[in-house]
Amino acid sequence: MHTTATPTPPAARQVDGPGLTITDPRTGEYLWSIPEAGPDEANDAIRIARNAAAGWAAVGPAERGAALRKAARALDAAAEELAGLNSRETGRPFQEALAGIAAGVSTLEQYAEIGPLHRGHSLLGSRSASDYTVAEPRGVAVLLTPWNDPVAVACGLIGAAVVTGNTVLHKPSERCPRLGEVLGAVLTTAFPPGVLQTVSGGAGVGTLLTRAGVDVIAHVGSSASGTLIAGAGAQTGAHVIRENGGNDPLVVDRDVDPVWAAEQAAIGAFSNSGQICTAVERIYVHEAIAARFCSALEAEAALRNHNGSVAPLVDTRLRNSVHAQVSEALEQGARAVEGGVVPEGPGAFYPATVLLECTDAMQVMTEETFGPVAAVRVVPTFEDALRLAGSGRYGLAATVLTGSIAHVQKAIAALPVGTVKINEVFGGAPGGSAQPRGVSGEGFGYGPELLDEFTRVKVVHVAAPPSFALHLPDEPAPEPVPAEQMAEQVQDPNGSPQ
Known part of the structure; x- marks a missing residue:
């Protein structure tokens, strides 16, 4: 599709030229096709954003916040339509999609609240001068967002970018382009023309946008794509924010309830069919409770498979990738006690899978799987678990289940990740923005700190001019007051200093 600049998006349609074809992940049936933006359309969108940038930057912060509140109201009004599109294009259950839109x-x-409060700092300098910093918008921002939580992630980046005075080009995932179009049409009603545009397309369109010399690029998606985007930013000088893939570990200590630990592991590995950046991907369980833990985890997976609560993966391409990792693990000696087989029938379903006897030579332990797979390795000590959990290329998040405060402190200090979670795989206070490490990304992707990412700092020094310049040419400057006389002027009638 070309850029979305009106409240009504183009209707879904069959396309003759290059386009994005979407099938229902539950049935495999054709849904619709969306044309991709070509080079001319992408360049036009950048030109429009660039032309609108100065005017939007000049709008007062409170007014920008008010526009964002208007966008929030419009999104809330369109929640059911968007949740339906999310469910149809990606297979996400409707209620989960609705929760993502509420988020x-x-x-x-x-x-809208914290944007107008974003401010600089006063600096300590000479008493005769003022020194402070000013936060200014970077300019034109390209936002590349994923399909697994498409509305919530997009709103975070869009909200932080526009409230700080940037203009935005949003490219939604090619796996949910119709949702992206409608989301853009809903949100653009709140802003002046050119402030927010939606550009649809696949990797080629993303490459065009990231190499076009914009001012900031924010990407939430795979590590492979993130590495290419970081390279593009290095070439063009754009500021890059990346929240990329993870291979998040779960450490299960010997002193926890194994059934409760298995419940936490199942939530982390199987929620949204494992299609979460911070999903539990590899599990290190202490040998003292391993048998009971593994039995309980197998039961958790079996329950989900038997009650039909595991939603399909987004498409068969992802399912093939997930199953390839599982098949490799089985060939190298892992044992599937539940799942691990591609089901018969239409769609992109894959069962909740528990793999035991995994080793570090297997991709399920070293790479992001992004499917409902819990890969387990039994370890003799907590220290071994911590060492293995801290290994690898990724550095997004890690979870530790333990009753030992000493082990809690040791884990916090040792794990080289952006987020450490103790005794809960998901959750946390609002604004808990983290800095991913390794191939998992760079920069703050959420929270108040994201406002800093979308602005640049200017230092201001204001000094007083020489005293003679403060007076008109025909007005003589007053004589300086001697110190003794000044002291007399601040005495009260009783002779005590005031």
């Missing part, structure tokens, strides 16, 4: 509304409202 997007909340995020827009939060940035």
Whole structure:
């Protein structure tokens, strides 16, 4: 599709030229096709954003916040339509999609509140001068967002970018382009023309946008794509924010309830069919409770498979990738006690899978799987688990289940990740923005710190001019007051200093 600049998006349609074809992940049936933006359309969108940048930057912060509140209200009004599109294009259950949109509304409202409060700092300098910093928008921002939580993630980046005075080009994932178009049409009603545009397309369109010399690029997606985007930013000088893939470990200590630990592991590995950046991907369980833990985890997976609560993966391409990792692990000696087989029938379903006897030579332990797979390795000590959990290329998040405060402190200090979670795989206070490490990304992707990412700092020094310049040419400067006389002027009638 070309850029979205009106409240009504183009209707889904069959396309003759290059386009994005979407099938239902539950049935495999054709849904619709969306044309991709070509080079001319992408360049036009950048030109429009660039022309609108100065005017939007000049708008007062409170007014920008008010526009974001208007966008939040429009999103809330369109929640059911967007949730339906999310469910149809990606297979996400409707209620989960609706919850993601509610999170997007909340995020827009939060940035509407904290955006106008974003400020610089006063600096300690000479008493005869003022020194402070000013936060200014970077300019034109390209936002590349994923399909696994498409509305909530997009709202976070869009909200932080526009409330700080940037203009935005949003490229939604090619796996949910219709949702992206409608989301853009809903949100653009709140802003002046050119402030927010939606550009649809696949990797080629993303490459065009990231190499076009914009001012900031924010990407949430795979590590492979993130590495290419970081390279593009290095060439063009764009500021790059990346929240990329993870291979998040779960450490299960010997002193926890193994059934409760298995419940936490299942939540982390199987929620949204494992299609979460911070999903539990590899598990290190202490040998003292390993048997009971593994049995309980197998039961958790079997329950989900038998009650049909595991949603399909986004498409068969991802399912093939997930199953390839599982098949490799089985060939190298892992044992599937539940799942591990591609089911018969239409769609992109894959069962909740528990793999035991895994080793570090297997991709399920070293790479992001992004599917409902819990890969387990039994370890003799907590220290071994911590050492293995801290290994690898990724550095997004890690979870530790333990009753030992000493082990808690040791884990916090040792794990080289952006987020450490103790005794809960998901959760946390609002604004807990983290800095991913390794191939998992760089920069703050959420929270108040994201406002800093979308602005640049200017230092201001204001000194007083020489005293003679403060007076008109025909007005003589007053004689300086001697110190003794000044002291007399601040005495009260009783002779005590005031």
